Amino acid sequence: xxxxxxxxxxxxxxxxxxxxxxxxxxxxxxxxxxxxxxxxxxxxxxxxxxxxxxxxxxxxxxxxxxxxxxxxxxxxxxxxxxxxxxxxxxxxxxxxxxxxxxxxxxxxxxxxxxxxxxxxxxxxxxxxxxxxxxxxxxxxxxxxxxxxxxxxxxxxxxxxxxxxxxxxxxxxxxxxxxxxxxxxxxxxxxxxxxxxxxxxxxxxxxxxxxxxxxxxxxxxxxxxxxxxxxxxxxxxxxxxxxxxxxxxxxxxxxxxxxxxxxxxxxxxxxxxxxxxxxxxxxxxxxxxxxxxxxxxxxxxxxxxxxxxxxxxxxxxxxxxxxxxxxxxxxxxxxxxxxxxxxxxxxxxxxxxxxxxxxxxxxxxxxxxxxxxxxxxxxxxxxxxxxxxxxxxxxxxxx
Ligand code: ADP
Numbered sequence: 001x002x003x004x005x006x007x008x009x010x011x012x013x014x015x016x017x018x019x020x021x022x023x024x025x026x027x028x029x030x031x032x033x034x035x036x037x038x039x040x041x042x043x044x045x046x047x048x049x050x051x052x053x054x055x056x057x058x059x060x061x062x063x064x065x066x067x068x069x070x071x072x073x074x075x076x077x078x079x080x081x082x083x084x085x086x087x088x089x090x091x092x093x094x095x096x097x098x099x100x101x102x103x104x105x106x107x108x109x110x111x112x113x114x115x116x117x118x119x120x121x122x123x124x125x126x127x128x129x130x131x132x133x134x135x136x137x138x139x140x141x142x143x144x145x146x147x148x149x150x151x152x153x154x155x156x157x158x159x160x161x162x163x164x165x166x167x168x169x170x171x172x173x174x175x176x177x178x179x180x181x182x183x184x185x186x187x188x189x190x191x192x193x194x195x196x197x198x199x200x201x202x203x204x205x206x207x208x209x210x211x212x213x214x215x216x217x218x219x220x221x222x223x224x225x226x227x228x229x230x231x232x233x234x235x236x237x238x239x240x241x242x243x244x245x246x247x248x249x250x251x252x253x254x255x256x257x258x259x260x261x262x263x264x265x266x267x268x269x270x271x272x273x274x275x276x277x278x279x280x281x282x283x284x285x286x287x288x289x290x291x292x293x294x295x296x297x298x299x300x301x302x303x304x305x306x307x308x309x310x311x312x313x314x315x316x317x318x319x320x321x322x323x324x325x326x327x328x329x330x331x332x333x334x335x336x337x338x339x340x341x342x343x344x345x346x347x348x349x350x351x352x353x354x355x356x357x358x359x360x361x362x363x364x365x366x367x368x369x370x371x372x373x374x375x376x377x378x379x380x381x382x383x384x385x386x387x388x389x390x391x392x393x394x395x396x397x398x
Contacts, residue, residue: 207236
């Protein structure tokens, strides 16, 4: 049995595990859902039969059960050699992944005010894994770290400066692990080095963000203080007029209700009144459902506007990349977005766009396009496993 690397991603009521071998080939994955509730359950890989968890199972109990299942199936004979954790907010403290010790745990706790829904739950995963594998080096990989290279002009809001100094109000950006992976892959496909690669990376999943990457580093991104800013997402509104808050208050809406509506009832779901799932929306639009068509139009137009805005942040451009569930799978959304960007000289090949999976270089632009356009599947788990293994190998006692 080979050495393994375990990747842990804790959501508020979920736990995702991925298991890699020491050559970073993925061996298994597992997902526990509805944690803390009576009907908590888990699933291994794509198996249909759910695994039972104790009613009300905690993150820690789910971790124990799933590790036990990995062992029973012969996927993991001993403790992993490294564990990597996805952590949402690293504030200005973390510019890169960090080997977890007490001071790192304290720093993640200190960033919790910036991500109250995410950091505490990420920490519960860290604590559960530390108690299960106390001697294994564990690494925190932050969604915000890749964006710590943003220049001031891109991260400062035009608000009283004391808000930044006293409370850390600035743009942080998220999805950093995905955008960082994308620039490595883009460089490989374009036969360049990451440090000389400049791209615009559009990560379009349930959460969506666009990042401008100049010479391998993030120089602008669409998400801000929180992951609510920017593009239209599954249930998140993205940008709205800040004047909306005052207006809604005058209508009697409390702050927490505004927060919930913009985060959970906005975006594609809010506009369509039907679903946050882009594939279903496309089907509904094809059947003449007007609100679904509007949702798609607003999604693609906002995305095109942001890609246009990101053009101001790159001096040269090696390519525009689509990734995430929507970016990787929807030729329609890619086409409609690019149609809004003709002024910049982007042009897709209909054939390549519709059949990109059949070509290994990821390219979907037509011969007349001013810039390459690529579809690259993202792989945040692999990126986390890679960082965790690297830091573990550099640990003297590992
Ligand atoms: P998450 O951000 O939760 O990881 P994903 O990256 O898996 O989400 O993206 C999920 C989104 O991708 C959903 O809106 C889903 O409908 C969309 N998607 C997946 N396949 C297609 C497709 N063929 N056409 C349109 N949308 C798709």
